[in-house]
Amino acid sequence: MDYEAQTDEELAQLCEGGxxxxxxxxxxxxxxxxFSLIRRxxxxxxxxxxxxxxxxxxxxxxxxxxxxxxxxxxxxFKIGHNLAIDHVxxxxxxxxxxxxAPDAVSQERQEATSxxxxxxxxxxxxxxxxxxxxxxxxxxxxxxxxxxxxAVMLRHIEGHSYREIAExxxxxxxxxxxxxxxxxxxxxxRLAHLRPEGSEA
Amino acid sequence: MNEQRTRxxxxxxxxxxxxxxxxxxxxPRREHxxxxxxxRRELASLEELHVAxxxxxxxxPSPGFxxxxxxxxxxxxxxxxxxLTRNWTPVAGVSAGALALAAIGFWTWLFTRGGVxxxxxxxxxxxxxxxxxxxxxxxxxxxxxxxxxxxxxxxxAQSLTPGAAAAILAVLAVLGTLASVTVFKLxxxxxxxxxxxxxS
Ligand SMILES: [Zn+2]
Numbered sequence: 001m002d003y004e005a006q007t008d009e010e011l012a013q014l015c016e017g018g019x020x021x022x023x024x025x026x027x028x029x030x031x032x033x034x035f036s037l038i039r040r041x042x043x044x045x046x047x048x049x050x051x052x053x054x055x056x057x058x059x060x061x062x063x064x065x066x067x068x069x070x071x072x073x074x075x076x077f078k079i080g081h082n083l084a085i086d087h088v089x090x091x092x093x094x095x096x097x098x099x100x101a102p103d104a105v106s107q108e109r110q111e112a113t114s115x116x117x118x119x120x121x122x123x124x125x126x127x128x129x130x131x132x133x134x135x136x137x138x139x140x141x142x143x144x145x146x147x148x149x150x151a152v153m154l155r156h157i158e159g160h161s162y163r164e165i166a167e168x169x170x171x172x173x174x175x176x177x178x179x180x181x182x183x184x185x186x187x188x189x190r191l192a193h194l195r196p197e198g199s200e201a
Numbered sequence: 202m203n204e205q206r207t208r209x210x211x212x213x214x215x216x217x218x219x220x221x222x223x224x225x226x227x228x229p230r231r232e233h234x235x236x237x238x239x240x241r242r243e244l245a246s247l248e249e250l251h252v253a254x255x256x257x258x259x260x261x262p263s264p265g266f267x268x269x270x271x272x273x274x275x276x277x278x279x280x281x282x283x284x285l286t287r288n289w290t291p292v293a294g295v296s297a298g299a300l301a302l303a304a305i306g307f308w309t310w311l312f313t314r315g316g317v318x319x320x321x322x323x324x325x326x327x328x329x330x331x332x333x334x335x336x337x338x339x340x341x342x343x344x345x346x347x348x349x350x351x352x353x354x355x356x357x358a359q360s361l362t363p364g365a366a367a368a369i370l371a372v373l374a375v376l377g378t379l380a381s382v383t384v385f386k387l388x389x390x391x392x393x394x395x396x397x398x399x400x401s
Binding site: 036061133184187 | 213221223246247249250251253254255256257258259260261262263266267269270271273274275276
């Protein structure tokens with residue numbers, strides 16, 4: 001069977017029938033998005049890895065409670081988001097995160113950026129510039145409240161609809177709209193200095 | 202109505218639809234956007250933010266991540282897969298125990314009822330054992346030759362330390378002796394003629 005050609009939901013159903021290769025395909029599709037979402041929420045590489053692992057394991061071991069009319073990614077992100085936000089609340093990280101973004105310029109993120117950009121064949125100075133820009137954005141995201149952070153990432157990085165985000169975050173639709181609106185406002189303020197002079201007519 | 206829709210500024214959802222390329226605007230709204238500096242400015246700012254966020258590279262977990270996940274996943278398997286992959290050790294243990302008990306019971310019954318001579322039953326068993334042993338020796342030899350395990354074993358032997366080689370030889374010698382003794386003991390037993398298994 002060509003696993004790559006299957007939809008996420010078809011793969012989830014194959015998993016339910018005990019198909020481990022289908023599960024592996026789902027892991028390879030979502031390990032980075034899920035891990036990134038969790039890592040940007042908890043802001044710790046190792047912890048994020050544990051939580052992302054836990055999210056996948058819970059998802060696969062409770063496939064019987066997955067409704068195939070929903071998106072698999074929404075369901076998986078919901079599990080991951082719950083784990084991450086529980087952790088953040090327990091540790092009271094909401095307040096800590098405002099103090100700064102200690103890991104925003106972390107080694108592996110810089111490497112990830114440079115690998116992506118070098119693969120695109122960009123010049124080294126462009127790569128360095130984009131890396132610095134990426135760090136600025138990463139830092140600005142890190143300074144948002146965790147709820148704003150998750151909502152705005154799901155909207156702009158994962159391309160989920162407001163309805164799906166409300167589902168993932170288990171939050172009313174109106175609240176999600178507020179989160180995203182405020183998150184964008186804060187990000188635009190924090191990133192305003194990156195805009196070239198005079199472009200803000 | 203259309204007049205109204207042309208005058209109103211764009212809603213956030215409408216701006217998003219354009220900025221994130223999720224769809225198109227109806228003509229009156231498009232018309233408003235084209236003629237409204239405020240909406241165009243908002244759109245440009247939203248587009249800028251979207252490009253910045255959607256262009257962020259993903260963080261990657263460590264390379265063993267997928268294996269770590271899979272080692273903890275217990276997918277509900279269909280019955281035939283469960284049958285093949287489940288742990289059979291307890292079942293095998295209980296079955297072996299039951300078989301042994303049945304065999305002991307059978308032999309006890311055979312010898313206490315007095316109808317069958319012990320020697321004749323043993324000789325039938327000996328004949329089976331001889332045939333099976335011979336097939337096993339020939340088969341094993343053929344596998345060694347066919348698969349090239351022979352030469353591989355020679356290479357493996359060459360890389361052994363003298364101590365290990367001596368130990369292996371000693372074990373082989375003991376096993377060989379035991380096997381030879383068993384075979385000779387079996388050879389001593391008479392081959393049964395069918396029908397003569399009953400005591401006259
Ligand atoms: Zn307008």
